Amino acid sequence: MKLTFLGTSDWIPTAKRNHTAILLTHDGENILVDCGEGTQRQFRKAGISPTKITRLLITHWHGDHVLGIPGLLQSLALQGYNKTLHIYGPKGTKKFIEEVQKVFVFQEHRIPLKVEEVSGRFFEGKDFYLEAKPMTHGTPCNAYCFVKKGQIRIDKKKLKKYHIPSGPILSNLKQGKSIIYNGKKYSAKDLTYNEKGTKISFVFDTSLNINIIPFVKDSDLLISESTFIDEIREKAKEHKHLTAKQAAEIAKKSESKKLILIHIGQRYERDLNVVLNEAKKVFKNSALVNDLDVVEV
Numbered sequence: 575m576k577l578t579f580l581g582t583s584d585w586i587p588t589a590k591r592n593h594t595a596i597l598l599t600h601d602g603e604n605i606l607v608d609c610g611e612g613t614q615r616q617f618r619k620a621g622i623s624p625t626k627i628t629r630l631l632i633t634h635w636h637g638d639h640v641l642g643i644p645g646l647l648q649s650l651a652l653q654g655y656n657k658t659l660h661i662y663g664p665k666g667t668k669k670f671i672e673e674v675q676k677v678f679v680f681q682e683h684r685i686p687l688k689v690e691e692v693s694g695r696f697f698e699g700k701d702f703y704l705e706a707k708p709m710t711h712g713t714p715c716n717a718y719c720f721v722k723k724g725q726i727r728i729d730k731k732k733l734k735k736y737h738i739p740s741g742p743i744l745s746n747l748k749q750g751k752s753i754i755y756n757g758k759k760y761s762a763k764d765l766t767y768n769e770k771g772t773k774i775s776f777v778f779d780t781s782l783n784i785n786i787i788p789f790v791k792d793s794d795l796l797i798s799e800s801t802f803i804d805e806i807r808e809k810a811k812e813h814k815h816l817t818a819k820q821a822a823e824i825a826k827k828s829e830s831k832k833l834i835l836i837h838i839g840q841r842y843e844r845d846l847n848v849v850l851n852e853a854k855k856v857f858k859n860s861a862l863v864n865d866l867d868v869v870e871v
Contacts, residue, residue, distance in 0.1 A: 576871075579866065581596075605627075693706050703723070773790075790830060835850065
């Protein structure tokens with residue numbers, strides 16, 4: 575799995591940070607989380623074609639998270655996008671997408687869309703699923719989790735040890751069944767191991783609330799907004815945002831493995847260590863990223 579951070583700023587972009595957008599790439603899926611203004615240009619800078627997008631997750635309908643959608647939809651149509659774009663979001667998303675299509679003159683330049691307002695587990699694929707949980711931000715808002723399912727893996731070293739060749743016979747092992755080779759029985763337990771699943775959580779604009787920790791529990795990677803530092807936590811509370819310290823406390827209490835801070839307030843652009851150090855005091859494995867950084871999980 576690969577994450578490309580297309581935009582990491584808060585509501586005001588800077589010369590170095592674009593509005594919020596993250597692309598998660600996994601086995602043919604390219605899932606875009608939010609689409610702030612200028613996102614399609616960030617795709618170009620990253621050397622990625624926007625036509626690869628398969629799904630769009632919208633956390634909420636504040637402009638810094640969605641103003642890139644009209645231009646993206648029109649560009650996809652002009653570039654011959656030949657799939658149905660699945661769009662997921664909180665309550666109100668269907669109406670807003672309809673309004674976008676009314677306000678902007680798409681004419682014949684439209685692509686097939688399937689729009690769903692979601693909560694709970696809303697998509698399940700062969701080896702991963704997506705979940706949403708309502709947050710508190712003064713407007714309907716979702717956090718999201720991408721969960722790659724655990725799998726039974728065949729231990730290739732043991733196959734080599736017992737001189738068992740690859741082939742159709744191995745399909746039974748993945749189903750937990752024993753196999754017989756050269757007259758000898760081998761149990762699935764002896765030749766396989768369980769590969770743990772992987773969880774990536776996205777918590778964007780929200781105030782601190784009781785839903786967050788259980789939702790992101792045991793994340794391999796937690797990506798959280800950190801618009802403010804704790805010194806002005808009352809301002810964070812007023813605007814329904816998290817501080818870097820609160821994001822770190824969420825990571826620690828949820829037993830997440832790694833925290834990446836995004837939605838960085840433009841006031842901290844000259845001294846990002848103020849944000850990072852605050853988080854690290856609570857949760858050591860905290861990190862900041864820049865626009866166009868790529869993280870593999």
